[in-house]
Amino acid sequence: MEPDRPEPLDLVERAHLVDPADRSHTVHRYGAPDDLADLVRRFWLPVWSVPPGEEAVQRVLQYPVALVVVASTYTTVRGPASGLSEVALAGDGWAAGVMFQPAAGAMLVGGTMDAWTDRAEPLEVLGPHTVPVVTAVREAMGAEPHAEASHRRAIEALAGLARRLGPVDAEGRLANEVVACVEDRPEITSVALLCAEVGLGERALQRLTRARLGLTPRWLIQRRRLHEAAERLRTHGGSLADLAAELGYADQPHFTRDLRTVTDMTPGQLAALHRP
Numbered sequence: 001m002e003p004d005r006p007e008p009l010d011l012v013e014r015a016h017l018v019d020p021a022d023r024s025h026t027v028h029r030y031g032a033p034d035d036l037a038d039l040v041r042r043f044w045l046p047v048w049s050v051p052p053g054e055e056a057v058q059r060v061l062q063y064p065v066a067l068v069v070v071a072s073t074y075t076t077v078r079g080p081a082s083g084l085s086e087v088a089l090a091g092d093g094w095a096a097g098v099m100f101q102p103a104a105g106a107m108l109v110g111g112t113m114d115a116w117t118d119r120a121e122p123l124e125v126l127g128p129h130t131v132p133v134v135t136a137v138r139e140a141m142g143a144e145p146h147a148e149a150s151h152r153r154a155i156e157a158l159a160g161l162a163r164r165l166g167p168v169d170a171e172g173r174l175a176n177e178v179v180a181c182v183e184d185r186p187e188i189t190s191v192a193l194l195c196a197e198v199g200l201g202e203r204a205l206q207r208l209t210r211a212r213l214g215l216t217p218r219w220l221i222q223r224r225r226l227h228e229a230a231e232r233l234r235t236h237g238g239s240l241a242d243l244a245a246e247l248g249y250a251d252q253p254h255f256t257r258d259l260r261t262v263t264d265m266t267p268g269q270l271a272a273l274h275r276p
Helices: 011-015 104-109 130-141 148-163 170-184 191-198 202-212 217-235 240-246 252-263 267-273
Strands: 025-031 040-049 056-060 067-071 075-078 085-089 092-100
Touching: 011 217, 025 148, 040 148, 067 130, 067 148, 092 104, 092 130, 092 148, 104 170, 104 202, 130 148, 170 191, 170 202, 170 217, 191 202, 191 217, 202 217, 217 240, 217 252, 217 267, 240 252, 240 267, 252 267
Parallel strands: none
Antiparallel strands: 025 040, 040 092, 056 085, 067 075, 067 092
């Protein structure tokens, strides 16, 4: 199991609206083993140390997937966040998380994902089989949360949770294909183009994404654009109007509105965070 190698900003970084001045935490990221490729995107293990009396707010444009997180003081199973996901770090701590593939969410919660959009619950609601997983992760991470050996033990426990889900069904594989198509093909800028690419009518595509993702096809396309925008704004040297056109927006005001609605920042404000 090898760590992911960013080039130069990996997919997690384009989703994470990290403030360059924030030195409060380190995120260790690992890819999924081959046998879990259809179920797990990656594992991530943040370790933080925030000065007393302060908070470090982490802001993430989440992917259309379910997450499981085990920390020293809490556990969470979370559906996709339709807006901006925010977590405030304080004190010293760690967490170990699984980012599942789109197909896995409904398998994990035992139902459709439309009931889990913008919802988070303690992991234990999924059943007593989660208790040994939580115990194993906490034992692995407790003493040396930065150590690779600790990470691999925690990941092994979390991978066991994923392996309980079994093989992905045909609908799940199609959900993975739809999301991969949107994320890998920036020229797909409309639901009609996505339907043509995956060979589904619009109503069938809507039903699939509602059940397996808890989201709409239009949301998928907008989120991909915002991920790309967040990455490009870190290094972009041209005009915002040109960038909006490259991202497939009709004009700059539409681009600005989309980004500000979700992140509460304009493109200029987000770019300013990363200027020398």
